[in-house]
Amino acid sequence: MGGFAASTFKRGIDFINIPTTLLGQVDASAGGKTGINFNGLKNEIGVINQAKHVIVDANFLKTLDNKEFISGFAEMLKHAVISDKKYFNRLSGYDTSEINVDYEVLNSLIEKSIIIKYNIVEQDPYEKGIRKALNFGHTFGHAFESFFSEQGNYLKHGEAVAQGMICELFLSNKKQGFPVMELLELTGKIMEKYEKININHDDFENIINLMSHDKKNSAGQINCTLISEVGKPVIDRIVEKKEINEALNYYLQIFM
């Protein structure tokens, strides 16, 4: 919101970002997206404009509650899934529980995530192509987020994205040949850190409707970013309702 205000005040003045949440540090503050929600739609009014500087320090996170912390951590897992298996293993081995957060190590992980994001944004600041890789997990994730907020039962953005990644990993296996063993491995590692959300078959239609209304999708078609292997994103994949159902069914049967 600050970035948007600065970008429009007197036709634009410089601004710096000093994010104090993990989600802000690894995601929102980097990449130049600014804006506000309007008429019930997310980021409906805004501009793309880069901050002059972004100042990040994991020490700012010492007073952040754990739920907010693991919400931001999901975006870091996403960075790893679209770019680097070794980084994914480092993250999944990192203890995110309240008592054990190691801020020294965290600083280096945050740096890695920011570098991954900047490398992608630099190639495609206006999201015509490769920047869409950063939407991995978000087609399902946004739908889960809206689904629970409509019930007054808020799910943090990153928590929703983590669950969305599981569904999109399933579709990656089904449509892009992402190996099944890795699907099971990554599902297990993500679910070690995130609580399973409470949905059932009766909710599927509602969730699919929310996906078709997402502004990233057009003409009733639902788009996903998938991967063919860890580090190899495939953008603009159209998914059928039947496939979404299968992905949600896969999600339901985890650990049952």
Ligand SMILES: [Zn+2]
């Ligand atoms: Zn996100």
